[in-house]
Amino acid sequence: LTVQVNQPGAAVSKNMYGLFFEDINFAADGGLYPELVKNKSFETDARLLGWKALQGGANLDAYAVRNELPLSATNGHYLRLTTRAGAPGEAGLENEGFRGMGVKAGAEYTLSFYARRGAGNVKGVVASLVGSKGEALGQVAVSGFTDGWQKYTAVLRATGTQNKAHLKLVLNGAGTVDVDVVSLFPKDTWQGRPNGLRPDLVQLLKDMHPGFLRFPGGCIVEGRTLSERYQWKETIGDVAARQPLVNRWNMEFKHRATPDYYQSFGLGFFEYFQLAEDIGAEPLPILNVGMACQYNSGELAPMGSASAAKGPNAGSPTPPATGDPSLDVFIQDALDLVEFANGPASSPWGAKRAAMGHPTPFNLKMIGVGNEQWGPQYLERYEAFAQAVKAKYPALVLVSSAGPSPDGDLFDQSTKRLGELRADYVDEHYYAKPEWFRAHADRYDKYGRGGPKIFAGEYAAQNVSTGSPQNKNTWDCAISEAAFMTGLERNADVVGMASYAPLFANVDAWQWTPDLIWFDNLTSYGSPSYYVQQLYARNKGSRVLPLTLPAGAKNGTDNLFASAVADDVAGDVVLKLVNYSSSPRPLKINLAGAKKIGKTGRAQVLANADLQTQNSLQEPQKLAPQASTFAVQGATLSYTLAPNSFTVLRVPGR
Ligand code: AHR
Numbered sequence: 005l006t007v008q009v010n011q012p013g014a015a016v017s018k019n020m021y022g023l024f025f026e027d028i029n030f031a032a033d034g035g036l037y038p039e040l041v042k043n044k045s046f047e048t049d050a051r052l053l054g055w056k057a058l059q060g061g062a063n064l065d066a067y068a069v070r071n072e073l074p075l076s077a078t079n080g081h082y083l084r085l086t087t088r089a090g091a092p093g094e095a096g097l098e099n100e101g102f103r104g105m106g107v108k109a110g111a112e113y114t115l116s117f118y119a120r121r122g123a124g125n126v127k128g129v130v131a132s133l134v135g136s137k138g139e140a141l142g143q144v145a146v147s148g149f150t151d152g153w154q155k156y157t158a159v160l161r162a163t164g165t166q167n168k169a170h171l172k173l174v175l176n177g178a179g180t181v182d183v184d185v186v187s188l189f190p191k192d193t194w195q196g197r198p199n200g201l202r203p204d205l206v207q208l209l210k211d212m213h214p215g216f217l218r219f220p221g222g223c224i225v226e227g228r229t230l231s232e233r234y235q236w237k238e239t240i241g242d243v244a245a246r247q248p249l250v251n252r253w254n255m256e257f258k259h260r261a262t263p264d265y266y267q268s269f270g271l272g273f274f275e276y277f278q279l280a281e282d283i284g285a286e287p288l289p290i291l292n293v294g295m296a297c298q299y300n301s302g303e304l305a306p307m308g309s310a311s312a313a314k315g316p317n318a319g320s321p322t323p324p325a326t327g328d329p330s331l332d333v334f335i336q337d338a339l340d341l342v343e344f345a346n347g348p349a350s351s352p353w354g355a356k357r358a359a360m361g362h363p364t365p366f367n368l369k370m371i372g373v374g375n376e377q378w379g380p381q382y383l384e385r386y387e388a389f390a391q392a393v394k395a396k397y398p399a400l401v402l403v404s405s406a407g408p409s410p411d412g413d414l415f416d417q418s419t420k421r422l423g424e425l426r427a428d429y430v431d432e433h434y435y436a437k438p439e440w441f442r443a444h445a446d447r448y449d450k451y452g453r454g455g456p457k458i459f460a461g462e463y464a465a466q467n468v469s470t471g472s473p474q475n476k477n478t479w480d481c482a483i484s485e486a487a488f489m490t491g492l493e494r495n496a497d498v499v500g501m502a503s504y505a506p507l508f509a510n511v512d513a514w515q516w517t518p519d520l521i522w523f524d525n526l527t528s529y530g531s532p533s534y535y536v537q538q539l540y541a542r543n544k545g546s547r548v549l550p551l552t553l554p555a556g557a558k559n560g561t562d563n564l565f566a567s568a569v570a571d572d573v574a575g576d577v578v579l580k581l582v583n584y585s586s587s588p589r590p591l592k593i594n595l596a597g598a599k600k601i602g603k604t605g606r607a608q609v610l611a612n613a614d615l616q617t618q619n620s621l622q623e624p625q626k627l628a629p630q631a632s633t634f635a636v637q638g639a640t641l642s643y644t645l646a647p648n649s650f651t652v653l654r655v656p657g658r
Contacts, residue, residue: 005554007568009577009657010597012547014497016569019215019286021541022503024462025276026222027267028253028516029509034102035523036508037271038202040113040188041099041171046081048248048266055083056098058172063088063095075118075153075184078245082118082184087126087175096129096174099186103512104168106525107133107141114198116157117186121149124179131160131188136168149181160188167525185244194282199243199270201279204528205508208521210283212534213541217285218372218461218503219276224252224267225290225375228300230328233292236341239272240356246272252297255515265513274357277345277366287345288403288501290372291338293385294331304381308332310388331385335392342368342397370401372461376433378407378418387425394426403429403459410434410444415452423455429500431461438465438484442584445488446559448495458498462505463488464518464533475517477531479627479648480615486536486650487560487582490567493540496548504537511621522621529624532617535610536650539629543608543652545569545578554591564589564645570658575600579653583645586613590644595657598639602656605636611649 025031033039042054050069057067065086074080087095107113115131128147135141141164146156162169171188175181193200209217220234227233232250239246246269254265273289280287294305308330340353345368347354354365373389374382382405390402404427406418422430434440441463448458465481465488468474485504492499509519520534530538549568557564565582577598583589595601608629619626629652634643636655645651 005566005591006552006594006596007577007579008550008597009570009595011550012570013550014548016493016496016544016546016548017215017500019501020496020544021214021537022216022218022285022288022501023209023212023214023507024222024503024505025217025219025507026505027220027224027251028222028506029514029519030102030265031506031508031510032271033266033268034510034513036201036205037268038190038193039268039270040101040105040190041186042102043248043266044186044268045079045184045244045248046083047079052083053264053266054100056100058094058096058098058174063091063093067097070182076245078247079184082182084122084180084182085175086122086180087124087178089178094174096172098134098170098172100170102525103510104136104525105133105170105188106167107162107165107169108526109162109165111162112191113160113162114157114189114191115144115146115160115187116155118153118155118184119149120153120182121151122180122182124177126175126177126179126181128176130174130176131158132172132174133160133162133169134172135164135166139164139166141166141169145176147176165526199275201271201275205521205523206279206283208528208530208534212538214283214285215541216288216501216503217276217280217283218288218290221290222375222506223297225292226252226295226297226377227292228252228297230296230303230305233296235337236273236289236291237337239269240274240344240360243270246270253515273341273344274360274362278362281366286370287366287368288370288372289341289368290375290403291341292334293374293377293382293389293405294334295374295377295381295385298377303328305334306330307384307388331388335389338371338389338393339396341371342400370403370428372403372405372431374405376408377405383418383421386422386427390425390427401428402426403431403461404456405431406433408433408435410436410440415455419455427456429459430456431459433462435462435464435466435470437469438467438480441465441484441488442560442565445491445565448491448499449559451495451498453498457500460492460499460502462503464504466518473517477518477533477618478615479532479612479617481518482532482536482610483582483584483615483648483650485533486580487565487584489536489540490560490565490580490582493567493569493580494548494551504533524621527621529619529621531619532610532627535627535629539608539610539650539652540580543571543578543580543654546572549577560584571654574654575656575658576654577657581645581651581653583647583649583651586647588644588647590642593641593643595639595641595655598657600656600658601636601639603636605634605641605653605655607632607634607643608652609646609649611646613647615648
């Protein structure tokens, strides 16, 4: 195998390997966003989702969601409880959390809520953490209720560790009381922030050295209908005032009338920008382009002022959604988002960012226009969108969208048109079997140049089939992704960004497999695919180096896959090598034209002969990179790849 060290090629994008975040699989509420109380503001509907009356309500005369004289216009519902006179036992409520609540012995949780006393004499509540078998796990009393709305705060210290605890609120006194915005929030958050994120999960993200953070999805950007689309303006400002929205990934289709998966938006656009900054990733928000999910209602926003030039919904068989805002509103949302992220604190939207605690700009450089959308309806909306955004922000990088088929035409008419419309990137998605990834490692070797660059914005090998709940994060999937990624890296002149998807899954509440990082309410682990992504991101280098495989090996057809880069900062030649074979593979590696070759190379190896190997909560690092060193003598080195392995070699040299 020969690497032309003295003939560096295209620069590797500094954002090359990043993260795709979507609130799917309880990734936000019940995951990265650690609020423990489900439906804390009683705003979802009248069902009291997540809540249950103690003793089946036997000690309450009434408990119901009400809306007279609410806390505020944006927080229009609350819960009214009236105790039953003379009833024995506890009167009150419990909250189930997100598939339970994870609490740790000795850790502190901030309990807060608003209360208003009605008739009678309810003086306060006793709040307790209770384990799945009824164990007492900590308690705090709050008293002093008054006749008007007032906020109460207390610290609840857990006395035991459990991932299936729940919160019990027992009324002290008899009568009526109104409660709202009941929150139990861990004090242990990323950077100790009051509305901060779950630290172990942020750490896993940071450890990947991601080049960008794409948010908030995925299909949730689109919504099943336009009224259920993601609207970033609804996710900023006072956390208590953010209105929940049914999650597009609420999979109980037959129970659509009674969904149980909402987005609380406690993790909203401000928090996403802050997260990107914390982990050193470029923010990449994806915005709705006036189209609901084409697999669901396919609703279209009318073209608005762009329709004069183009004709309303030209080429569109789908009627526009009645009563929905026109495309102008979506375009304005994009312009306002740039001001929110980058505008001075004196600008209207910049002021909102500053009021949330970030007066300096977030330095947003790119936005995505639509998610996984295609066809004439998309192209005409993209055109109007891009014209308006580029007119005001010419330097902003625009990521356009494409349909999901992995076998779709390469560089087709649509891609050509997107190039004419000055799209900087086109976002390709591919979910397919592991063999597809190995067979298509040369996908971009053949890709047309001169159009938009590629953002491989969603991909994952799926060992059973796309959409099957039986898919697992096996080593077979991960090693096949590693093989495919040699092709992404080799084609750095056309592939500028890539992210695995989806990112997160709660082991008790997922809708999609496989996923990069799994967690329960207390712990988390990275899948083998996580370590593949991490090895690429940490070893992305600066420039591609031409590489010739040994005679007989062609584009991985004999199960050897390879790419090479120069790391100009470290002064290393970096090789990525995949041996998809149950036999070891000895290699002679010729570093042609290399100077200043060091004496010691470093290897990081992910290997397991068993392709079905998986990590788990019990064995989080069953498959994780193993580091070693090896002697280098001159420009030709010998290295034997382990059976079924992905190896990163670093050799000092230029
Ligand atoms: O990653 C899961 C889903 O796959 C995304 O929401 C969507 O863009 C794609 O279809």
